[in-house]
Amino acid sequence: MTRSSAPGKVYLFGEHAVVYDEPAVLCAIERRAQVEVEQRSDGKLRVHAEDLSLDGFTVEYGAAADDRPDVDVSESLVTAATQYVDSAIEQVRDVTGDEVGFDVTIESDIPLGAGLGSSAAVAVAAIDAGTRALGTTLESDELADRAYRTEYEVQEGQASRADTFCSATGGAVRVEGDDCRPTESPDVPIVIGFDGGAGDTGELVSGVRSLREEYDFAADTVEAIGDVVRNGEEALVDDDLEEVGDLMNFNHGLLSALGVSSRSLDTMVWAARDAGALGAKLTGAGGGGCIVALDPTPEAETALSFTPGCQEAFRAELAETGVKRLE
Numbered sequence: 288m289t290r291s292s293a294p295g296k297v298y299l300f301g302e303h304a305v306v307y308d309e310p311a312v313l314c315a316i317e318r319r320a321q322v323e324v325e326q327r328s329d330g331k332l333r334v335h336a337e338d339l340s341l342d343g344f345t346v347e348y349g350a351a352a353d354d355r356p357d358v359d360v361s362e363s364l365v366t367a368a369t370q371y372v373d374s375a376i377e378q379v380r381d382v383t384g385d386e387v388g389f390d391v392t393i394e395s396d397i398p399l400g401a402g403l404g405s406s407a408a409v410a411v412a413a414i415d416a417g418t419r420a421l422g423t424t425l426e427s428d429e430l431a432d433r434a435y436r437t438e439y440e441v442q443e444g445q446a447s448r449a450d451t452f453c454s455a456t457g458g459a460v461r462v463e464g465d466d467c468r469p470t471e472s473p474d475v476p477i478v479i480g481f482d483g484g485a486g487d488t489g490e491l492v493s494g495v496r497s498l499r500e501e502y503d504f505a506a507d508t509v510e511a512i513g514d515v516v517r518n519g520e521e522a523l524v525d526d527d528l529e530e531v532g533d534l535m536n537f538n539h540g541l542l543s544a545l546g547v548s549s550r551s552l553d554t555m556v557w558a559a560r561d562a563g564a565l566g567a568k569l570t571g572a573g574g575g576g577c578i579v580a581l582d583p584t585p586e587a588e589t590a591l592s593f594t595p596g597c598q599e600a601f602r603a604e605l606a607e608t609g610v611k612r613l614e
């Protein structure tokens with residue numbers, strides 16, 4: 288039996304635009320997905336995902352055609368819930384060329400679809416534990432690359448390397464197209480607000496693509512996000528937190544223009560700003576889920592915890608280590 292964990296992440300700058308090769312800066316955070324893998328002799332795949340509650344169901348399923356989930360929901364919902372795990376296991380099989388079977392158990396404290404990179408963390412941890420179960424330990428770059436292919440496949444060819452590289456490597460990273468590198472961990476006081484909701488990354492990324500194809504303003508907005516990120520990088524190097532915060536606010540405005548914010552994300556962003564946060568923006572794909580605010584004081588976290596529509600507010604701790612090999 289092998290067990291690996293991998294962290295979630297927040298974007299300081301650049302989600303969505305990173306899909307179009309603009310730069311992004313993100314930080315791994317100490318919320319993890321843990322995946323345990325045991326090889327099966329019968330070639331079947333059984334995934335037990337305790338935390339996999341989407342629209343209120345929990346599912347245990349196997350990938351074999353005769354072993355579909357015994358749940359009273361539509362096949363498409365089940366597919367949405369299980370596709371990242373299925374695809375990650377395909378990557379494991381691709382490494383060894385074997386049609387091996389596995390028992391896979393997933394535990395995660397990263398909320399699903401909330402912008403904290405649960406899909407990337409599950410993919411990284413599953414591929415790492417799965418390949419080790421077959422006697423191969425992947426280098427960090429190959430692990431990140433294979434996890435990226437998982438996201439690329441599930442998001443139908445519209446994914447950046449950002450989330451998976453960050454989760455595999457840990458710390459703070461900068462991603463621009465295929466160029467992925469660790470960057471100096473910024474000492475920034477990050478607060479997260481979570482509205483209890485979720486957005487589907489694949490759908491939100493598709494929405495931005497359509498908008499970008501239809502309107503010049505949307506293509507310009509994607510480029511403008513790239514400008515904000517480059518300015519943000521300078522502000523981070525200068526340790527100019529006020530400027531970092533202002534640029535996060537601009538980044539949020541541009542993401543709103545692309546249609547990926549929501550009423551509750553905006554409400555949390557304004558609650559944090561009104562409480563004195565230096566800046567606040569949504570993180571990840573948007574549609575619902577989490578915001579990230581910059582605040583050295585306890586004020587934004589407290590204000591968020593009293594904001595109707597905010598289910599949870601917490602301070603994020605940077606995860607220095609990406610994938611962890613536990614057994």
Ligand SMILES: Nc1ncnc2c1ncn2[C@@H]1O[C@H](COP(=O)(O)OP(=O)(O)OP(=O)(O)O)[C@@H](O)[C@H]1O
Pocket residue numbers: 320336338339341367368369370371372393394395398399400401402403404405406407409450486487488489570571572573
């Ligand atoms: N604990 C888990 N167990 C099994 N699958 C999970 C788990 N957490 C996430 N997933 C998979 O990841 C999907 C959510 O990924 P999605 O990319 O939409 O959101 P996210 O990664 O949390 O947010 P973002 O991409 O915006 O950072 C789920 O539908 C499921 O397929």
Ligand SMILES: C[C@@](O)(CCO)CC(=O)[O-]
Pocket residue numbers: 301302303304305306402404438445446447448449450488492570571572
């Ligand atoms: C929206 C997006 O930029 C980040 C999701 O966390 C999609 C991606 O980079 O693949």
Ligand SMILES: [Mg+2]
Pocket residue numbers: 404405406407450488
């Ligand atoms: Mg994701």
